[in-house]
Amino acid sequence: MSEIFSRRLPESINRIILRFPEDVQEFFLEMISADRSKQTIANYAYDFSLFFDYLESKGVALEDVDPKVLKRFFRHIENGYERTVHVKIHKKDPVTGEIQEHWTERKHYRENSRAGKQRKRASIRSLFRYLVKTHFLARDPMEEYEDASLRARNLKKMPVFLTQEEAMRLIQAVSQYYEKQKRRRHRWYEERDRAMILLFLNTGMRVSELVGLNLNSIQSDRDSLHIIVLGKGGKERMLKLNRTAAEGLQAYLSQRPREHVPAEHQHALFLNKNRTRMSRKGVGEILRKYVREANLPPKAASISPHKLRHTLATLLLSNGENLRVVQEILGHSSIQTTQIYTHVINSEKDGALDRLNELM
The missing domain is CATH 1.10.443.10 (Intergrase catalytic core)
Structure with missing residues (x-):
């Protein structure tokens, strides 16, 4: 990859963000300017990647997202999802002995925990608020979706710890x-x-x-x-x-x-x-x-x-x-x-x- 989104972020996260629309990339530049941690930015990138992969699979443009699309997306990842990550592999050339680098895709199946579901909703909510604020969108479909959704029961679990x-x-x-x-x-x-x-x-x-x-x-x-x-x-x-x-x-x-x-x-x-x-x-x-x-x-x-x-x-x-x-x-x-x-x-x-x- 010759193009780099930000030198402050790991290469693997750069590769994800560069796939997003330009206005979404601007969202990440705002996060960097606000001095958000690399891990927070990475979490947003992973969450957005799931969302945009889903939109692409359904042939839906970002500006055409409505509450029905959001509902189907969250149902799609309700019980788990497959995440694609990019990993840099170092291999030694058997002839020259030179260490060569190349990227490979690896897929991991992830359970979608309660905390994970909440984080993904928060991520998508932040994105649409930003897009409305910057006048890319006239309305926030996430607000309409959440207004129409049943509120999940707020179950508080006792923290697990060691004696x-x-x-x-x-x-x-x-x-x-x-x-x-x-x-x-x-x-x-x-x-x-x-x-x-x-x-x-x-x-x-x-x-x-x-x-x-x-x-x-x-x-x-x-x-x-x-x-x-x-x-x-x-x-x-x-x-x-x-x-x-x-x-x-x-x-x-x-x-x-x-x-x-x-x-x-x-x-x-x-x-x-x-x-x-x-x-x-x-x-x-x-x-x-x-x-x-x-x-x-x-x-x-x-x-x-x-x-x-x-x-x-x-x-x-x-x-x-x-x-x-x-x-x-x-x-x-x-x-x-x-x-x-x-x-x-x-x-x-x-x-x-x-x-x-x-x-x-």
Whole structure:
């Protein structure tokens, strides 16, 4: 691909955006100007790609979209969908030994979770509002569609989290896994994986925040380590690492590869086996490996990086920490988001139920 939409975005996302109509591309330029995170922009690109692929398959132009088309699109992806992603492959020429690059398409089937459905509606809503605001469209079909739709019940699920004992088992699973390996040539993998899990449990950072960390995100102050996390909306927060997490991170840094790291990835804190920046998907796969190794109970078997965030919040509040402090640690813009964890650890409610023994 010779043309580049924005040098601030990954090549794979550039390839998606360049397929969109020019007015939709302008929407992404506005997002970049507003300093939206790369992950947010990527999510919009993926959502729009699904939508425009559907319109193309039905022969519908963007300006002809109406509530009926929107209804059929959301029904089409209701229970899952196939996503096409572009992946750059590096192959060594058997004759010259030169590393050659080429792009290939890979298709992945994705379940459409409740949160995923809400995000896609929000994405499409934002697009049509923008197109009306810029006078590309005279009306907003998304408004008409939502006015005519039945509101989905607002079901709030309790966050899934690990107990303190389960969290310890997950940390110990890293050593257990590598003790079973006959060859331990890649010791830095072990130190990296342990450091990532400790950072999740110590800071509650999002997976996008973790993979975005650079070497200069670590700040040393006498005997303590702090880490600068770039959160949603470009908001920074500085978090102190406890002794265990600090030692785990330092152990990884002492083993982190320094040679054969591509120039654009030299500053990345966490590297994958190709010595490039870790991806969200890569982190998720690593975590699932140790969840299996730890043989956690069914409730915890689907633990994801985000659920380790739930774990920290729950442990902090169970320990009597102030709700506002937990909000700042997690980087929640609203304290209402943090309050969901109080339902999980409401000791007064538990005590009231325990005292029923005296009455029954």
